[in-house]
Amino acid sequence: GIQVEQSPPDLILQEGANSTLRCNFSDSVNNLQWFHQNPWGQLINLFYIPSGTKQNGRLSATTVATERYSLLYISSSQTTDSGVYFCAVELTGGGNKLTFGTGTQLKVEL
């Protein structure tokens, strides 16, 4: 099956810092999403981005499908950004199965 690797596994930032989270995947995909799981366990979709670049406030994401990676940028981080960030992908022709990476645990400190 498809392999989804996220890096770094853990990240600690001071409030106001910027960060880049990476997602590598092993095969061609037709669906890639980024999710944030907050400290209360709720999963929130951030981006649907199988290719190209999108921005939403302080967050932006870029997927380079031909090179099989996606990046999530967090600028001017806030304590509310803490939690786990997951990348999830669906193989082209993969039967509608969204496979998750193991996530990046982010902690933003004052």
Add this chain to the structure above:
Amino acid sequence: NAGVTQTPKFQVLKTGQSMTLQCAQDMNHEYMSWYRQDPGMGLRLIHYSVGAGITDQGEVPNGYNVSRSTTEDFPLRLLSAAPSQTSVYFCASRRLSTGQGYQFFGPGTRLTVL
């Protein structure tokens, strides 16, 4: 819209007991799925459905059954609970149309099997 709802929020079972986790969505999404999340791991797909009457297995289907009699509901059944099924269970839904792939998750059910 309520989005994706799950009941119960918490459940404790004894080994061998059976139960059904409920999931419903009001967004008319074709696709629904169940995941489990264990500590330190990502979400693993248990079962999924692309429409009423159609279900298929995911990555970790053993010990779980599903059915999809309506577009709105997708219950997950544990026939004989085992301690290895202690986990947090998430239900999700999305459209299948190209470019409409945002997946929405329910709040989760925390299950403990003693």
